[in-house]
Amino acid sequence: MSTLQWILMDHVVALLGVATWFATGVTAALGRHRIALALLGAAVLVTVARLGTVALLADRGWWFVQEKVLLGLPMLGAAGLVAVLLAGPRLLAARQSPAAGLPAGALVAVLTAGFAALAGLVVTFTAGYPLTWSTALIAVALVCAAALLTARVVGRPAAPAAEAGSPEHTPAAAGPTALSRRRFLGVAGGVVAAGAGATGVGLLFRDPEAMVTGGGPGHAGGTRPQVSVADLRGPGAPAARGTARRHVLTARTGTVTIPSGRAIDAWSYEGRLPGPAITATEGDLIEVTLRNADIEDGVTVHWHGYDVPCGEDGAPGATQHAVQPGGEFVYRFQADQVGTYWYHTHQASHPAVRKGLYGTLVVTPREDRPEAERGLDLTLPVHTFDDVVILGDQEGRAVHDVRPGQPVRLRLINTDSNPHWFAVVGSSFRVVAVDGRDLNQPGEVREVGLRLPAGGRYDLVLAMPEAKVTLLLDNDSDQGILLRPPGVGGGDRPLPDTADWPEFDLLDYGEPAAVPFDADDADRHFTIVLDRALAMVDGKPAYAQTVDGRAHPSVPDQLVREGDVVRFTVVNRSLETHPWHLHGHPVLILSRDGRRYSGSPLWMDTFDVRPGEVWEVAFRADNPGVWMNHCHNLPHQEQGMMLRLVYDGVTTPFASTSHAH
Numbered sequence: 001m002s003t004l005q006w007i008l009m010d011h012v013v014a015l016l017g018v019a020t021w022f023a024t025g026v027t028a029a030l031g032r033h034r035i036a037l038a039l040l041g042a043a044v045l046v047t048v049a050r051l052g053t054v055a056l057l058a059d060r061g062w063w064f065v066q067e068k069v070l071l072g073l074p075m076l077g078a079a080g081l082v083a084v085l086l087a088g089p090r091l092l093a094a095r096q097s098p099a100a101g102l103p104a105g106a107l108v109a110v111l112t113a114g115f116a117a118l119a120g121l122v123v124t125f126t127a128g129y130p131l132t133w134s135t136a137l138i139a140v141a142l143v144c145a146a147a148l149l150t151a152r153v154v155g156r157p158a159a160p161a162a163e164a165g166s167p168e169h170t171p172a173a174a175g176p177t178a179l180s181r182r183r184f185l186g187v188a189g190g191v192v193a194a195g196a197g198a199t200g201v202g203l204l205f206r207d208p209e210a211m212v213t214g215g216g217p218g219h220a221g222g223t224r225p226q227v228s229v230a231d232l233r234g235p236g237a238p239a240a241r242g243t244a245r246r247h248v249l250t251a252r253t254g255t256v257t258i259p260s261g262r263a264i265d266a267w268s269y270e271g272r273l274p275g276p277a278i279t280a281t282e283g284d285l286i287e288v289t290l291r292n293a294d295i296e297d298g299v300t301v302h303w304h305g306y307d308v309p310c311g312e313d314g315a316p317g318a319t320q321h322a323v324q325p326g327g328e329f330v331y332r333f334q335a336d337q338v339g340t341y342w343y344h345t346h347q348a349s350h351p352a353v354r355k356g357l358y359g360t361l362v363v364t365p366r367e368d369r370p371e372a373e374r375g376l377d378l379t380l381p382v383h384t385f386d387d388v389v390i391l392g393d394q395e396g397r398a399v400h401d402v403r404p405g406q407p408v409r410l411r412l413i414n415t416d417s418n419p420h421w422f423a424v425v426g427s428s429f430r431v432v433a434v435d436g437r438d439l440n441q442p443g444e445v446r447e448v449g450l451r452l453p454a455g456g457r458y459d460l461v462l463a464m465p466e467a468k469v470t471l472l473l474d475n476d477s478d479q480g481i482l483l484r485p486p487g488v489g490g491g492d493r494p495l496p497d498t499a500d501w502p503e504f505d506l507l508d509y510g511e512p513a514a515v516p517f518d519a520d521d522a523d524r525h526f527t528i529v530l531d532r533a534l535a536m537v538d539g540k541p542a543y544a545q546t547v548d549g550r551a552h553p554s555v556p557d558q559l560v561r562e563g564d565v566v567r568f569t570v571v572n573r574s575l576e577t578h579p580w581h582l583h584g585h586p587v588l589i590l591s592r593d594g595r596r597y598s599g600s601p602l603w604m605d606t607f608d609v610r611p612g613e614v615w616e617v618a619f620r621a622d623n624p625g626v627w628m629n630h631c632h633n634l635p636h637q638e639q640g641m642m643l644r645l646v647y648d649g650v651t652t653p654f655a656s657t658s659h660a661h
């Protein structure tokens with residue numbers, strides 16, 4: 001079973017535990033002693049089964065079970081044991097003599113086990129990993145408070161019974177000494193619970209640590225010169241053989257009509273969807289002047305996957321201030337990395353990218369091959385506007401005439417927040433590049449589905465066959481690209497159901513090659529645990545998308561030094577996919593769920609960490625700056641799933657958050 005399946009199984013068993021413990025208490029209180037006894041047995045069995053699911057999950061990684069092992073199970077185990085010892089014998093006896101009944105203390109113990117089971121589940125869903133003292137104290141205090149409250153309710157004499165003169169069931173009948181002792185215990189318990197709870201709540205307001213070092217040294221400090229990201233800018237002139245590619249991108253609101261005739265209410269660069277295609281030849285200088293006509297939230301341009309100098313990265317609050325209406329910012333960088341990339345605003349990315357502030361960036365090698373020999377080269381960003389999906393700049397299925405034998409390159413770019421499913425019908429093909437970087441000796445594949453992560457890119461290459469080829473998007477026969485040899489007419493053949501095609505896996509695709517560093521000898525190793533939890537997002541409490549239990553801007557910065565080999569372990573504890581995206585550096589993929597990538601070296605800037613998955617990646621810290629490191633599901637990013645990777649000695653004057661320093 002996959003880790004996700006074990007996570008779901010554990011949730012189900014935990015929920016069953018809550019249900020059986022409470023059902024035992026309720027049936028016992030109602031005097032249904034036989035049913036209560038059966039339910040008590042079931043509660044014990046479910047609790048033992050829970051030990052099993054947690055043990056199996058622990059085998060997948062401590063991150064998946066820490067709060068269960070250290071808090072949930074001990075709480076439930078202790079409360080459950082007391083409940084069994086107090087209630088078990090009485091319920092057994094009640095089977096023989098139905099009048100025997102369950103004393104209040106035993107009933108309270110059973111219900112307390114229910115509260116403990118519930119508290120464990122709530123902690124898993126609201127706090128998760130890592131378990132803090134604050135969470136543990138609050139959880140224990142709440143369970144104690146619930147137990148004391150239950151004791152008061154259960155122990156209070158029922159009014160009609162008292163009137164009927166059956167004093168043996170009233171606390172008063174226990175005698176004044178027993179009564180005051182019980183009162184004393186109640187008050188003492190209440191004081192301890194309140195103290196623990198208050199301490200736990202107090203700990204919530206501790207200042208979070210501002211930085212983690214991943215096992216490497218901290219700030220060098222001293223007289224070391226500091227550099228500001230504002231000074232980490234691109235060059236002014238192109239390389240010797242290059243030219244300057246100048247563009248103006250004016251961001252504005254307004255209706256945009258796409259080629260299929262549909263009018264879309266959008267935010268766009270230059271009134272176009274996607275924004276102007278930026279292309280360059282290796283060595284060119286790209287110079288983009290961003291202007292903001294009327295986007296009230298402000299805009300930037302972030303060069304997704306392109307390792308620009310930090311000051312050109314377009315990350316508001318880190319590398320620049322967002323450009324306000326009437327404002328301007330000029331980006332300038334050398335196009336020294338070939339491949340397929342894209343750009344988008346990074347200010348209020350959700351909803352601004354979804355509304356249309358995106359475009360493509362393609363850099364081709366400097367080569368002397370004539371244009372005609374290069375064949376068809378299509379750049380195909382997919383984007384969803386509410387119910388309209390456009391691929392390239394077309395809605396529906398675009399048709400291209402291609403001579404048989406001609407090379408075709410399809411540059412697939414996912415500009416949405418969720419993965420898309422591509423399939424090529426009618427031809428084999430090679431995946432020659434991922435996230436802009438070429439793969440080593442990629443082989444031919446056919447009839448596989450390509451799951452493209454949010455923000456990711458695949459470059460497909462094929463030689464046009466004699467018959468039609470369809471690039472199908474999301475298994476929708478109305479979405480995609482039709483490649484047609486000239487003169488080949490006739491109707492479409494029915495397209496196959498590509499949703500069933502096996503998923504293309506990069507794990508062992510292509511051939512191994514040397515990589516520029518030894519990832520097993522990393523200078524720093526950071527673990528990034530992704531989940532949902534209650535956390536502060538921009539000063540407001542929310543059910544946030546969290547990194548290590550915290551949300552942006554309270555997630556500690558990751559500190560690195562120039563030259564470090566840095567390793568990330570990215571763990572997804574949640575039930576949603578998180579496309580992880582580090583700015584400024586492609587990462588080398590090492591393993592997924594313990595399985596090593598054994599094909600071509602694989603460099604990605606956005607890798608999909610699905611529920612329950614654990615990814616190991618590494619990179620060389622060779623691009624100084626202050627870099628965002630976040631989930632590229634943009635609603636998740638907005639809900640807190642973001643942190644910063646900061647180089648020692650680099651400062652930012654743009655931070656508007658608690659991280660200002």
Ligand SMILES: [Cu+2]
Nearest residue numbers: 578631633636
């Ligand atoms: Cu996410």
